[in-house]
Amino acid sequence: MSGTSYDAIDAAAVDVVVDGSSLVVTPLGMVSEPYSEELRAELAGALPPSKTTMEQVCRLDTGVGQAFAGLAKRANEELCGGRADFIASHGQTVFHWVEEGTVRGTLQLGQPAWIAEVTGCPVISDFRSRDVAAGGQGAPLVSAFDVLWLRAQAGRPVALNLGGIANITVGGDSPLAFDTGPANALMDAAVAHLTDGRQQYDHEGQLARRGKVHPELFARLLAEPYYDRPAPKTTGKELFHLPYLLDALKGLGSINTEDVIATLNRLTARTVADAVRSVQGTAVIASGGGTKNPALMDALQEELGGMDFTVSDQLGVPSDAKEAIAFAVLGFLSVHGIPASVLSCTGARHASRLGSITPGSGPLVLPQPMGNAPESLRIGGARQ
Template sequence: MSALRVIGLMSGTSYDAIDAAAAELVLDGDTLVLTPLGLISTAYDDDLRAALAGALPPAATDLATVCRLDTRIGQAFAAAAVRADLELCDGRAGLIASHGQTVYHWTEAGRVHGTLQIGEPAWIAEATGRPVVSGFRTRDVAAGGQGAPLVSVVDVMWLRGRPGVPVALNLGGIGNVTVASDGAGGGPLAFDTGPGNALIDAAVQEPAAREALGGAYSMDVDGALAARGRVRPPLLRRLLDEPYYARPAPKTTGKELFHLPYLRAALGAFGPLPVEDVVATLTRLTARTVADAVRPFGATEVIASGGGTRNPVLMEWLREELGGGGGVPLRTSDELGLPSDAKEAYAFAVLGWLTAHGLPGTVPSCTGARRASVLGSVTPGGPGLRLPEPLTSAPGRLTIHANGNSRPFTAR
């Protein structure tokens, strides 16, 4: 069948930038072949990022603010899509897949009741003239699922056939894993492990910390603060008492739980601590909770992606927690041909491709849904709605084809 160029748009729980990854996707037998065409990462402007941060839980907001954010984020996503089409696809993209910006994930007693991603897709369709698939998570929630981690279907296809028990790890604001098998012939499983960078970012952005650091940090760049600090065991034990970690999978979480007031409550039992020590302790927390999450499944390798992979201290401590040189190997998705900075955006390009062909985009054992569902809604692009012919069966595997003519990966 003919190849389709798809642009995946993603802004994660760190809400620092919009990633636009372009891929050429073609079905070869039962294998979906993905050729990366490049990534453009565009930061939210300061005003929009501040407005978004001010509206997220646990802050109170109003519908006027939500409407404005929905519009402005939709326009920002549209601008990113236009650039990606022109610069990465030579103006020949056939489909846009937009994750949007998650602003709330409604969970109670381990069950997800609703989820909200904003960034109105009509702005993207109007600007690009291409059909847009969006609103991926809600259908899985309606089918009884967690609505996350949706990248699990891509991970399962991608890791199928690798020996042992490979585990895909995403280190964004929230960490999540996909266990491709349970080591005993069972089905795959996926869940959020807890905070990835969320609490580290919160600690750095806390007003007193910003003052102490001279306002120079919005994140722990290259793990510099953690490297200068020391882990405080009593604080680490207090943080590890969080009940979420003991809940069975599938499970999801977000900044509705792991936010600055949560951190302040944990710190309240201790005297003033240097920000470097707080960041070091939170970095160890992320490494510990990820390792604790994958250990029961007998993981034979962990393949990491996401912004956390750029933190060498976090990666070093995660290797330690996984057993060091004689333990579970830790590598990045770059080693398997999938750029770690762009993996989630590419995953949503694949999810858009599946939806456009009428194919399910979930693995029920990973999200906890009653059934696999075709995800999202389609917003027409130019006049009429032209989608590929539907397929009757989904691809079983995903392979990455490194095209020598691929564009470089850029961040602007």
């Protein structure tokens, strides 16, 4: 998969077995490769608020599919000894169509036929569309993994993903999941713009650490109506992009780069913490690229106060690979005939079996359907 930051493709390999009413998921490793400069530039030029053409969409669908195929082949050979049963591909989200809080459609590019052709494996793809068709938000689909995994945790734990957009899943008896707002999306856009492309992100939070929060800019950004909308809800770079930030900066005079980044860093921390408090979370388990930013992690701990705060690596789930692992599990559920969406998390009318299947080089043979949906998930070899 590749997330909303669209900087690299991640491929995680997992072994999944059924143990009674539980899934046992053992991570086998991850490989990652950046998009080529040409493909990343083409993606950036086609994403909202830019205008695009059907030719660009076709070229991107092919280019992303071929890039995914190359990495999937490498992952199968290096991590699975060439014996992968299925490949689950999230694709690259290029548009998430939301009108007045209702998701009308979602588009992930990365033609799965290229993956099937290169690897010979069946491919499960296009996970989000079925949930949207059932009236859901199509996100955060990682909630299906989180809800099962968090059942081993006490209290009301919260799984936090810090990608381009931040999202949380709340465990316990009444699970809930939603996008809280930007994680790295606005910071990355600001860094690239304010450094004239010399930097693409705030390396180790150095810019944020040197800056101070600008009170008026912070107030303007916090006034975004999205934060007050009820869950379930989703958002993306269709809203939180560079022109959005530039509009917020109008009339504020000259603000140095470090102060802008410090303000955006605090915005992510504050909106995540507000969301966690709104659902009475008792602990936070973080994952995603944002966990590599010490300034963001420090700000989050400050905003969360004394709440228990940890990174998923400490519980056996590599933070860089967590979303890719989660979609592998969604693929496992799909091919075993199990619905892989959680109604209270996506807001759909009913739970759905997600994804479409592209056959591999041989006849398509699906596993026997599982009799009952799993009730929990544990990580093989991890401390629980």
